[in-house]
Amino acid sequence: MSRNQEPLLSNRPSSEQSNDNDLAEEDALLTGERVQRPSGNDKIKWREWILFGWAFAATAVVIVLAVLYQNQKTTQSHSSSTPSGKRNLIFMVSDGMGPTSLSMTRSFRQQQYGLPYGDILVLDDHLIGQSRTRSSSSLVTDSAAGATAFSCGKKSYNGAISILPDFTPCGTVLEAAKKEGYMTGLVVTTRITDATPACFASHVNLRQEEDLIADQLIGNHPLGHTVDLILGGGRCRFLPNTTSASCREDSKDLVEEAKQKGYTYIDNRKDFDSLQTGNGLKLPFLGLFADEDIPYEIDRRFEDDTYPALREMAETALKALSAATKNSDKGFFLMIEGSRIDHAGHGNDPAAQVHEVLSYDHAFQSVLSFIEKEQTPSLLVGTSDHETGGLSAARQLHETYPEYLWYPEVLANASHSAHWLAHAYRDHLAASTSRGDGDKKKLKHYLRKLLKEHMGVHDASSTELSTLIAQPEIASYVFADIISRRAQIGWSTHGHSAADVNIYASDSVSAKPLVGNHENTEVGKFLRDWLDVDVDAVTKELRRKSR
Numbered sequence: 354m355s356r357n358q359e360p361l362l363s364n365r366p367s368s369e370q371s372n373d374n375d376l377a378e379e380d381a382l383l384t385g386e387r388v389q390r391p392s393g394n395d396k397i398k399w400r401e402w403i404l405f406g407w408a409f410a411a412t413a414v415v416i417v418l419a420v421l422y423q424n425q426k427t428t429q430s431h432s433s434s435t436p437s438g439k440r441n442l443i444f445m446v447s448d449g450m451g452p453t454s455l456s457m458t459r460s461f462r463q464q465q466y467g468l469p470y471g472d473i474l475v476l477d478d479h480l481i482g483q484s485r486t487r488s489s490s491s492l493v494t495d496s497a498a499g500a501t502a503f504s505c506g507k508k509s510y511n512g513a514i515s516i517l518p519d520f521t522p523c524g525t526v527l528e529a530a531k532k533e534g535y536m537t538g539l540v541v542t543t544r545i546t547d548a549t550p551a552c553f554a555s556h557v558n559l560r561q562e563e564d565l566i567a568d569q570l571i572g573n574h575p576l577g578h579t580v581d582l583i584l585g586g587g588r589c590r591f592l593p594n595t596t597s598a599s600c601r602e603d604s605k606d607l608v609e610e611a612k613q614k615g616y617t618y619i620d621n622r623k624d625f626d627s628l629q630t631g632n633g634l635k636l637p638f639l640g641l642f643a644d645e646d647i648p649y650e651i652d653r654r655f656e657d658d659t660y661p662a663l664r665e666m667a668e669t670a671l672k673a674l675s676a677a678t679k680n681s682d683k684g685f686f687l688m689i690e691g692s693r694i695d696h697a698g699h700g701n702d703p704a705a706q707v708h709e710v711l712s713y714d715h716a717f718q719s720v721l722s723f724i725e726k727e728q729t730p731s732l733l734v735g736t737s738d739h740e741t742g743g744l745s746a747a748r749q750l751h752e753t754y755p756e757y758l759w760y761p762e763v764l765a766n767a768s769h770s771a772h773w774l775a776h777a778y779r780d781h782l783a784a785s786t787s788r789g790d791g792d793k794k795k796l797k798h799y800l801r802k803l804l805k806e807h808m809g810v811h812d813a814s815s816t817e818l819s820t821l822i823a824q825p826e827i828a829s830y831v832f833a834d835i836i837s838r839r840a841q842i843g844w845s846t847h848g849h850s851a852a853d854v855n856i857y858a859s860d861s862v863s864a865k866p867l868v869g870n871h872e873n874t875e876v877g878k879f880l881r882d883w884l885d886v887d888v889d890a891v892t893k894e895l896r897r898k899s900r
């Protein structure tokens with residue numbers, strides 16, 4: 354092993370043993386430059402004195418500069434960390450997005466658009482810290498406990514929707530904001546009754562109680578209506594079980610109830626477009642654009658006339674809330690979730706995930722642009738509730754030692770998600786009348802074509818096709834595995850992981866308490882502190898009223 358391959362900080366010879374050559378090499382290693390050294394003992398002594406003097410002076414200068422800089426920073430943060438008057442807070446959640454999702458999406462984007470390796474995501478430029486995500490019941494949290502940490506600032510058990518481990522409700526930052534005169538909104542790409550949005554404006558023991566969550570979201574709740582603006586999916590929970598589009602167990606018509614409470618209701622893209630991105634929107638407002646989840650971005654972009662993108666919903670909400678608070682001395686609190694990054698992780702589908710992350714990145718940029726133009730001081734804070742999938746950007750496929758790489762170009766060739774392919778396959782099976790052995794050849798032909806046209810996979814193996822034919826019920830996982838292997842993307846679970854997740858902000862000075870590594874509950878506490886709202890008072894009110 355040659356000297357400059359040795360690790361920098363281990364096995365360095367002590368100075369007694371080192372000769373001039375060693376010193377020169379050490380300096381070269383530490384400074385990156387080769388140094389010429391005079392020889393002879395007298396010269397060395399002189400050199401040491403000069404070096405000592407120089408080091409002493411340099412240290413003094415550094416200390417003085419550091420003190421000055423620190424002073425300046427402290428004054429800055431005192432003057433601007435929390436605005437004194439009216440303010441807006443936008444909280445973004447990238448559900449299930451861990452640090453590897455960022456690395457994967459960044460490389461994918463560079464590959465797809467021919468960008469240099471220094472090209473980064475908008476998110477990358479706003480990273481300020483990391484959040485530790487465990488819940489009260491497990492080292493690996495679910496979205497419900499994760500969002501309860503944000504909404505209530507407290508740890509709870511997996512499955513809890515703003516309910517504490519002792520099964521009492523905890524007030525949320527959104528409820529406290531509403532009570533103190535802020536306008537509030539929730540924007541998601543999943544069902545609005547799913548765990549993350551639910552935690553901001555409802556209280557149930559288990560996330561599965563989505564009928565009850567829908568009830569509470571429109572104000573059938575001791576606190577009355579607390580959400581002024583809702584945009585997302587999950588329409589079926591709001592329709593009575595007497596209609597075919599319903600997924601409720603009872604015959605309540607929540608759309609009708611919401612209208613009676615004064616909500617404006619829309620359920621399609623055409624009506625959404627006629628809102629002129631927010632200007633024509635009257636609060637309170639309920640916009641539900643899909644029976645359940647809004648399709649993955651990778652699929653949605655081909656159905657642009659049916660479903661709005663996350664960025665469009667975010668822009669609409671920002672405009673509407675800003676307009677609605679124009680003459681108020683209080684601003685707004687808006688939660689925007691990139692909900693389905695998580696679903697792509699559960700499905701182990703890397704092509705679907707990179708498009709979800711990019712879509713979230715676009716929405717993040719939209720919020721930044723809004724903040725730049727907005728008169729009222731506004732802050733954007735974003736984080737994830739947990740990582741999903743145990744994603745790794747590299748994968749060993751064989752027993753032989755792997756090369757260090759993965760292939761973003763494989764993802765760039767996919768035009769649809771594994772979920773979409775599985776649906777197409779299921780419809781195909783349902784439509785084909787005869788399914789005897791003689792049709793296996795035809796089915797393989799169909800699957801090859803499907804994979805080629807929609808996933809960019811030209812080399813499906815006979816084993817892969819046989820698995821798809823033998824187990825059509827897990828086709829989505831098989832399709833996802835087919836593309837993951839070719840991209841050499843690895844997954845360790847279809848569930849969540851305990852990885853620390855990133856924290857982002859539009860402004861690291863205002864969000865200074867979140868710089869560094871934090872417990873997820875500290876994110877929740879920061880939200881209420883920054884808005885200066887009394888969440889504990891809401892907790893007391895909830896306990897009194899739910900007794």
Ligand SMILES: *[C@@H]1O[C@H](CO)[C@@H](O)[C@H](O)[C@H]1NC(C)=O
Nearest residue numbers: 593594595601602603604605
């Ligand atoms: C619909 O809900 C009502 C209660 O509201 C229930 O009695 C009825 O059985 C439900 N019908 C179906 C088909 O589930």
Ligand SMILES: *[C@@H]1O[C@H](CO)[C@@H](O)[C@H](O)[C@H]1NC(C)=O
Nearest residue numbers: 760762763764766809810811
């Ligand atoms: C991507 O698709 C093109 C054209 O269909 C094909 O020639 C190419 O081999 C594919 N690349 C990868 C990495 O799959």
Ligand SMILES: [Zn+2]
Nearest residue numbers: 448449496738
């Ligand atoms: Zn989640």
